[in-house]
Amino acid sequence: MERTSIESQADENQIFQEEVWTDHQHNINTDLKLTKFAISWKNTSKCHVYEAAKIIGAKLSPNDPTSTSIMIYKSVSRRFKIYHFWLSTADSAKNWTEQIRTYSNTHQENRHIAIILNPISGTKSSRSVFRNEFQPALNYSGVNYTMFETAYPNFIEDWVKSQDVKQYTDIVCMGGDGTMHLLITALNKYHEGVMDSISFGMLPTGTRNALSIEIGSKTATQGIANIIKRRTFKGDIIKVMIESNCVLATTAVAWGIVSDLCEEAQHYRFLGTFRYTAAGIKRVWQSWKVYSSILHYESKSGDLITHDDDFTYVVIGNHRILNTANNEIMTPKARINDGMLDLLMVRCGGKWELLRVFQKTMNFGSHLDSENVRYVKTKQVMLEPKHTQVFNVDGEMYHSPTIQIQILPKSISYLGQTDY
Numbered sequence: 001m002e003r004t005s006i007e008s009q010a011d012e013n014q015i016f017q018e019e020v021w022t023d024h025q026h027n028i029n030t031d032l033k034l035t036k037f038a039i040s041w042k043n044t045s046k047c048h049v050y051e052a053a054k055i056i057g058a059k060l061s062p063n064d065p066t067s068t069s070i071m072i073y074k075s076v077s078r079r080f081k082i083y084h085f086w087l088s089t090a091d092s093a094k095n096w097t098e099q100i101r102t103y104s105n106t107h108q109e110n111r112h113i114a115i116i117l118n119p120i121s122g123t124k125s126s127r128s129v130f131r132n133e134f135q136p137a138l139n140y141s142g143v144n145y146t147m148f149e150t151a152y153p154n155f156i157e158d159w160v161k162s163q164d165v166k167q168y169t170d171i172v173c174m175g176g177d178g179t180m181h182l183l184i185t186a187l188n189k190y191h192e193g194v195m196d197s198i199s200f201g202m203l204p205t206g207t208r209n210a211l212s213i214e215i216g217s218k219t220a221t222q223g224i225a226n227i228i229k230r231r232t233f234k235g236d237i238i239k240v241m242i243e244s245n246c247v248l249a250t251t252a253v254a255w256g257i258v259s260d261l262c263e264e265a266q267h268y269r270f271l272g273t274f275r276y277t278a279a280g281i282k283r284v285w286q287s288w289k290v291y292s293s294i295l296h297y298e299s300k301s302g303d304l305i306t307h308d309d310d311f312t313y314v315v316i317g318n319h320r321i322l323n324t325a326n327n328e329i330m331t332p333k334a335r336i337n338d339g340m341l342d343l344l345m346v347r348c349g350g351k352w353e354l355l356r357v358f359q360k361t362m363n364f365g366s367h368l369d370s371e372n373v374r375y376v377k378t379k380q381v382m383l384e385p386k387h388t389q390v391f392n393v394d395g396e397m398y399h400s401p402t403i404q405i406q407i408l409p410k411s412i413s414y415l416g417q418t419d420y
């Protein structure tokens with residue numbers, strides 16, 4: 001392989017253009033350039049240009065010290081692609097690898113990511129997503145990380161208690177909304193204030209993955225790119241008082257038929273994601289039930305409004321609560337950073353009315369125009385159910401005679417981005 005110098009025509013942003021790399025696949029030399037904003041090269045078939053935001057990193061080959069490879073995030077196909085190059089000397093390959101890492105992932109030196117991997121959430125894909133997608137991307141980026149697998153149901157609380165969590169700049173959950181809920185609740189309980197110095201990421205390996213979808217990490221690769229590129233924004237969280245116990249949630253609190261069904265679905269965990277459908281089908285054959293409660297919420301003008309009513313279900317959402325197909329939207333007007341809670345109150349006279357509301361929810365959240373639905377924005381809600389004192393908080397079940405819910409605006413730094 002021959003080393004060829006290229007006369008530098010670089011502008012002030014250009015970092016490197018001093019070698020011709022060899023692309024062995026096409027057996028040609030490639031005119032590779034690296035600037036602060038992009039990397040580009042040519043081969044026989046096309047000219048490749050990737051902006052720095054798409055470069056995950058670079059890595060020396062373990063078998064050939066003159067060879068390096070670059071990982072690129074392809075946003076259209078949402079896949080990572082690796083390109084291999086050969087240089088004239090090992091020093092040169094090392095130098096290039098470091099430069100690509102430096103310029104594609106700035107300010108990463110002091111990062112230390114803790115990864116909380118829930119192996120049982122959703123379709124049990126966390127381990128394979130970590131092994132096949134997340135770990136390779138972390139290795140290309142050079143970001144320091146430590147992975148912890150939740151070995152038993154209460155693992156997260158014990159982990160938070162035993163850790164010096166301040167050593168982590170970021171914590172990433174691989175699981176569903178429940179995994180993140182348990183994490184931030186325990187952090188708030190055992191290390192008050194520590195959340196201010198940590199950014200939180202999420203990879204969608206749970207059942208519903210509502211938070212991942214909302215923060216622009218609908219697929220694992222999108223989430224990984226957000227995490228590695230350290231895209232952050234401030235979001236709201238929900239503070240929930242369950243008697244004297246304080247828990248934090250990112251997505252929603254639900255009560256009524258919704259929490260009743262989720263509680264029942266826990267008995268069918270062996271059915272995987274089908275458990276919710278199974279619980280729903282069973283309920284269709286049972287007699288109709290109403291859920292009576294006193295509900296208080298704060299109006300726009302700060303007055304306390306009280307309803308003593310028979311509900312079918314109540315949802316207090318912090319964001320839209322979308323599904324993967326983007327057609328089911330529970331609280332369509334909610335935004336994760338608007339400092340408000342969206343309160344959805346549903347009252348149906350029977351199963352057919354309820355099915356109609358569900359159907360409209362799945363039709364891009366068009367249930368808000370239904371006469372069975374009342375929808376308000378508020379900052380505080382309190383529920384005192386007369387029976388069925390079971391609540392669903394981010395998918396986790398809690399029993400209590402009352403529940404108090406409050407929004408904590410912009411109190412968490414998410415690794416991701418919103419589309420609004």
Ligand SMILES: Nc1ncnc2c1ncn2[C@@H]1O[C@H](COP(=O)(O)OP(=O)(O)OP(=O)(O)O)[C@@H](O)[C@H]1O
Binds near residue numbers: 118207394
């Ligand atoms: N090793 C384990 N064995 C049994 N349960 C576990 C283990 N690790 C975590 N858990 C439990 O997993 C639950 C959280 O699951 P999570 O919400 O992340 O997934 P999911 O329910 O499939 O997804 P989603 O919340 O998106 O519907 C918690 O109740 C936690 O106690």
